[in-house]
Amino acid sequence: MTNSIAEIDNAGTLxxxxxxxxxxxxxxxxxxxxxxxxxxxxxxxxxxxxxLVRAADxxxxxxxxxxxxxxxxxxxxxxxxxxxxxxxxxxHCENFEDFQESLDAYTPEFVEEITGVPWEQVxxxxxxxxxxxxxxxxxxxxxxxxxxxxxNVMAVANLALITGQIGKPxxxxxxxxxxxxxxxxxxxxxxxxxxxxxxxxxxxENKAKFEKIxxxxxxxxxxxxxxxxxxxxxxxxxxxxxxxxxxxLLTEANAKHVxxxxxxxxxxxxxxxxxxxxxxxxxxxxxAASFAEKNGTFTNTERRVQRVRAALSPxxxxxxxxxxxxxxxxxMGEPGFDFSQPSEIxxxxxxxxPIYGGISYExxxxxxxQWPCRDxxxxxxxxxxxxxxxxxxxxxxxVPLEYKKSAEIADDEYxxxxxxxxxxxxxxxxxxxxxxxxxxxxxxxxxxxxxPDDAAQFGIEDGEWVEVYSRRGKIKVRAQVTDICPTGVxxxxxxxxxxxxxxxTNPALDPVAKxxxxxxxxxxxxxx
Amino acid sequence: xxxxYNLTIDGQKIIAQEGTSxxxxxxxxxxxxxxxxxxxxxxxxxxxRLCGVEIDGGRMVMSCLSTVGEGIDVKTDxxxxxxxxxxxxxxxxxxxxxxxxACAAANDCAxxxxxxxxxxxxxRLERLxxxxxxxxxxxxxxxxxxDPNKCVVCGICVRTCNEIVGLGALGFINRGFKTxxxxxxxxxxTESICESCGECVVRCPVGALAPKTPKFAAREVQTTCxxxxxxxxxxxxxxxxxxVNVRADRERPTNEGxxxxxxxxxxxxxxxxxxxxxxLIKKDGEFVEAEWDEALELxxxxxxxxxxxxxxxxxxxxxTNEENYLIQKFTRAVMETNTVDHCARL
Numbered sequence: 045m046t047n048s049i050a051e052i053d054n055a056g057t058l059x060x061x062x063x064x065x066x067x068x069x070x071x072x073x074x075x076x077x078x079x080x081x082x083x084x085x086x087x088x089x090x091x092x093x094x095x096l097v098r099a100a101d102x103x104x105x106x107x108x109x110x111x112x113x114x115x116x117x118x119x120x121x122x123x124x125x126x127x128x129x130x131x132x133x134x135x136h137c138e139n140f141e142d143f144q145e146s147l148d149a150y151t152p153e154f155v156e157e158i159t160g161v162p163w164e165q166v167x168x169x170x171x172x173x174x175x176x177x178x179x180x181x182x183x184x185x186x187x188x189x190x191x192x193x194x195x196n197v198m199a200v201a202n203l204a205l206i207t208g209q210i211g212k213p214x215x216x217x218x219x220x221x222x223x224x225x226x227x228x229x230x231x232x233x234x235x236x237x238x239x240x241x242x243x244x245x246x247x248x249e250n251k252a253k254f255e256k257i258x259x260x261x262x263x264x265x266x267x268x269x270x271x272x273x274x275x276x277x278x279x280x281x282x283x284x285x286x287x288x289x290x291x292x293l294l295t296e297a298n299a300k301h302v303x304x305x306x307x308x309x310x311x312x313x314x315x316x317x318x319x320x321x322x323x324x325x326x327x328x329x330x331x332a333a334s335f336a337e338k339n340g341t342f343t344n345t346e347r348r349v350q351r352v353r354a355a356l357s358p359x360x361x362x363x364x365x366x367x368x369x370x371x372x373x374x375x376m377g378e379p380g381f382d383f384s385q386p387s388e389i390x391x392x393x394x395x396x397x398p399i400y401g402g403i404s405y406e407x408x409x410x411x412x413x414q415w416p417c418r419d420x421x422x423x424x425x426x427x428x429x430x431x432x433x434x435x436x437x438x439x440x441x442x443v444p445l446e447y448k449k450s451a452e453i454a455d456d457e458y459x460x461x462x463x464x465x466x467x468x469x470x471x472x473x474x475x476x477x478x479x480x481x482x483x484x485x486x487x488x489x490x491x492x493x494x495x496p497d498d499a500a501q502f503g504i505e506d507g508e509w510v511e512v513y514s515r516r517g518k519i520k521v522r523a524q525v526t527d528i529c530p531t532g533v534x535x536x537x538x539x540x541x542x543x544x545x546x547x548x549t550n551p552a553l554d555p556v557a558k559x560x561x562x563x564x565x566x567x568x569x570x571x572x
Numbered sequence: 573x574x575x576x577y578n579l580t581i582d583g584q585k586i587i588a589q590e591g592t593s594x595x596x597x598x599x600x601x602x603x604x605x606x607x608x609x610x611x612x613x614x615x616x617x618x619x620x621r622l623c624g625v626e627i628d629g630g631r632m633v634m635s636c637l638s639t640v641g642e643g644i645d646v647k648t649d650x651x652x653x654x655x656x657x658x659x660x661x662x663x664x665x666x667x668x669x670x671x672x673x674a675c676a677a678a679n680d681c682a683x684x685x686x687x688x689x690x691x692x693x694x695x696r697l698e699r700l701x702x703x704x705x706x707x708x709x710x711x712x713x714x715x716x717x718x719d720p721n722k723c724v725v726c727g728i729c730v731r732t733c734n735e736i737v738g739l740g741a742l743g744f745i746n747r748g749f750k751t752x753x754x755x756x757x758x759x760x761x762t763e764s765i766c767e768s769c770g771e772c773v774v775r776c777p778v779g780a781l782a783p784k785t786p787k788f789a790a791r792e793v794q795t796t797c798x799x800x801x802x803x804x805x806x807x808x809x810x811x812x813x814x815x816v817n818v819r820a821d822r823e824r825p826t827n828e829g830x831x832x833x834x835x836x837x838x839x840x841x842x843x844x845x846x847x848x849x850x851x852l853i854k855k856d857g858e859f860v861e862a863e864w865d866e867a868l869e870l871x872x873x874x875x876x877x878x879x880x881x882x883x884x885x886x887x888x889x890x891x892t893n894e895e896n897y898l899i900q901k902f903t904r905a906v907m908e909t910n911t912v913d914h915c916a917r918l
Contacts, residue, residue: 225891262904289890292918372872378905
């Protein structure tokens with residue numbers, strides 16, 4: 045998030061697109077509903093009528109895959125009506141003319157045709173966003189998990205730029221990060237192209253800096269991303285995999301391909317709390333300590349680095365992951381892994397990572413600190429891009445965008461679009477939540493949610509078992525007929541191994557972000 | 573600057589900010605005024621009629637609904653006040669299912685505190701007590717239960733769900749003596765829009781909404797929730813070698829005291845019998861328990877032969893920053909490749 049969670053309270057307009065906050069970020073969802081009650085305008089844009097819609101002032105039900113068109117349509121209306129922030133654009137942005145030209149394609153007729161949303165609705169939410177300031181945008185994987193996910197994010201940024209709604213309190217471009225420490229895993233360089241703190245591996249000075257501290261020569265070549273790793277394993281190029289605390293057999297698109305890849309590995313090590321579906325394929329499984337049994341830090345969606353503290357001793361002979369990785373390195377005779385506690389690791393992180401330069405355990409005892417926090421006197425950063433953008437010339441860049449179709453669209457053979465979602469009661473591949481009896485009781489199986497129209501057309505009764513086919517396979521699941529799904533769109537979570545949704549989702553990637561298109565899969569539903 | 577007023581409560585000189593209720597001003601200065609429907613997180617309601625005080629010797633006002641003023645003289649006790657409170661309290665308790673020893677609110681019960689303060693007489697209560705309401709207990713939610721026989725209809729749960737959660741899953745049903753708290757259509761909690769967050773349960777001043785998990789821990793540890801990216805501050809309650817409850821951290825800016833169902837109740841995976849407790853090595857297709865040394869030696873010997881393009885690591889969005897740092901450092905510095913990623917895109 046460019047801004048902070050607490051700033052939701054003071055926003056004039058909250059625009060939530062491609063995010064199901066009351067399920068996936070419940071405490072932020074609560075805060076949004078409170079803000080709405082206290083007078084903020086809440087706009088929800090989602091292909092499905094999610095629970096947050098009940099608290100919304102405006103609900104835009106656009107078709108899956110049409111986000112860029114909706115957002116560019118809003119930009120067009122705002123400029124046509126002269127509601128854009130001309131002073132902000134002139135002072136803080138570049139490439140506005142090219143961008144404005146690209147809006148010519150987004151006529152009201154075109155926007156209506158692609159999104160399925162009447163132009164009057166696009167206009168009213170655009171006007172609300174541009175005038176009822178401060179306005180903040182919130183999005184999650186409904187925006188990113190597309191073959192044009194990068195375009196969607198650019199479209200979100202364009203909307204924030206033309207209205208000047210960034211770099212100030214209660215505004216901003218706010219991706220809601222899914223997992224407890226997905227922000228931190230990225231910050232720490234758990235990515236194939238950057239060292240900790242987003243320092244690119246291809247820049248020689250960065251490489252030299254890390255070589256000096258870590259010793260030895262580092263690779264200057266960008267590595268492979270998550271989905272690409274499984275392709276390379278499948279093709280026999282990667283033969284050894286070290287996997288920590290993940291379950292891609294349930295979470296990666298086209299999971300069948302992941303399974304076939306894992307079978308080909310020469311050597312596969314998994315660290316986890318439980319024997320997950322993925323761990324079944326391991327050669328060695330190492331027992332990891334849970335978050336309640338170790339010390340460390342998590343970084344949340346608002347960039348706040350917070351303490352994690354051990355409340356219990358590790359179960360049995362399980363060990364914290366930091367200890368395990370250190371031991372493997374030491375067994376290989378490598379220096380630089382001789383840590384006796386996590387605070388020592390944080391000292392090394394702070395010394396090499398400018399945005400974490402001022403983070404130390406002493407400073408984050410109670411409420412944490414938000415990065416960038418560059419030195420011991422830096423109070424941290426409540427919101428980003430104050431006064432200037434993080435680009436060499438300090439200017440925000442408008443990006444002209446063309447409409448791109450999703451990789452799969454509904455056709456005669458696969459007439460429905462499947463989009464994925466999350467349950468309030470489960471978490472990702474549910475290795476933890478399905479072992480909490482109460483959560484399992486509240487939500488114990490997968491449902492294919494589909495509209496009454498589609499249910500009638502395909503002869504499906506509420507509650508009955510069906511098979512869902514895509515170009516990659518089929519799964520069995522029970523159907524739930526519900527009007528939260530519009531005609532032509534159906535939805536499933538991916539928490540349940542009995543109905544593994546990602547066996548059939550589309551692994552087609554965004555060319556830049558390499559994110560799979562799990563939000564748009566063409567499917568067919570049949571009675572069993 | 574907010575204006576400040578000088579006032580007197582029971583002869584004590586007090587300074588309070590403009591807009592503060594008399595009840596809050598008293599409580600902040602350690603002066604007890606009985607109250608049941610007041611909660612510091614919620615707007616005042618004035619429903620329980622217990623917090624009446626006299627201002628400048630005049631008529632009684634509800635101290636939760638009246639704000640401080642310059643020079644006012646507040647009396648929190650007098651025979652008239654005590655009589656009014658006692659009647660209100662007796663009517664509340666007479667209708668309350670008394671089961672104190674078995675009650676989840678046992679030593680944290682506003683009714684007991686106020687009864688002790690007012691000196692409520694049990695024999696008078698028996699005379700007032702109507703026939704047992706005998707309403708069914710809603711045990712549908714796996715994490716908490718609702719016993720309407722213990723409910724004093726203070727409305728804190730209703731206001732919590734409206735004002736804090738923003739959901740409105742609860743409301744008042746029926747009128748007068750028959751008033752109960754319930755979901756839309758008075759259905760079981762699990763058949764309503766209730767999201768099981770438990771915010772109402774933690775604020776219930778009596779034992780009507782009560783957690784099914786043990787309430788008391790031997791010690792608490794301040795930490796951060798393991799589920800989603802909101803990063804709520806929590807206290808893990810520990811008894812022996814088990815996590816027994818979770819409580820929200822009110823000081824943490826991320827959640828300011830709120831939690832969701834997973835954060836508050838989803839901790840039993842930690843002590844689950846399925847937890848891995850020994851390294852496992854696959855031998856002839858079966859996992860066999862091994863000692864750490866054997867497992868680490870095996871991994872080291874295999875990884876030494878897999879450096880460069882043959883190796884990939886998947887770090888974890890569930891692990892700590894320190895652990896992710898080490899995994900990428902290991903991949904880059906030891907395994908000589910940048911092929912390290914995690915499930916950020918999934």
